[in-house]
Amino acid sequence: MNRQTNQLSQNSSTQLYYSQYLKQQQVSPIAERFVADEVQELRKQIEQLTKQLEFKEQMISEMRAHQKILMNRSSEPTHQQKDILVEKIKEFEMRLKEKEAQFQNQLIENSLLVKENQSLKQEIIRLESLIKDPSIPKFVNSIVDLVRQCHPQNHFPNSKPELRECWRWLKKILNDYIQIKQRMH
Structure with a gap:
């Protein structure tokens, strides 16, 4: 015991x-x-x-x-x-x-x-x-704001686009940019 x-x-x-x-x-x-x-x-x-x-x-x-x-x-x-x-x-x-x-x-x-x-x-x-790193949320918020500003006002059903949508948009922009660069050279 x-x-x-x-x-x-x-x-x-x-x-x-x-x-x-x-x-x-x-x-x-x-x-x-x-x-x-x-x-x-x-x-x-x-x-x-x-x-x-x-x-x-x-x-x-x-x-x-x-x-x-x-x-x-x-x-x-x-x-x-x-x-x-x-x-x-x-x-x-x-x-x-x-x-x-x-x-x-x-x-x-x-x-x-x-x-x-x-x-x-x-x-x-x-x-x-x-x-907990404060720079990460700031960076994410700035990317979300950039995507929202580059689209028409009522384009997204919610007030902000989802991160997945932002990522797709950034990838598409970068792919287009790379293709344009390759055509120039």
Whole structure:
């Protein structure tokens, strides 16, 4: 019970620290939820893997205790009994190695997910900083105004043309210009 309380307080303090960090970095609530959800999911996976490891270690200790009991029961095991025990031990060691390899692979995958999550977070921060750049909206607005001024007054159903329409118009103008330049040369 104490361990669960410790984990809950650790999780809540970690989440509080992380949310404060994200606020300092001026990350949007969407990115905060994305990162917190990913971190929470990774914590759950690590907790599950830790429980599996503890269970397997308990199984190992029980099997060793059982092995000692069996060894103590028969004072002088026969050759056949020794061979059977050796075979069982080898089989158990092989299964143990397989489980260790699986655990290591899961740990590596989780580490890669954490690294990928960090790179995604950095990319989100970079994109948000680009969006917050004040020159981008000014540039877009000036292009939209240029397109609107070059067309008749009621040409666009809305008061402003859409960005897609502006882009098409600019491409057409540039293509025409390039063709005229090529004809002159």
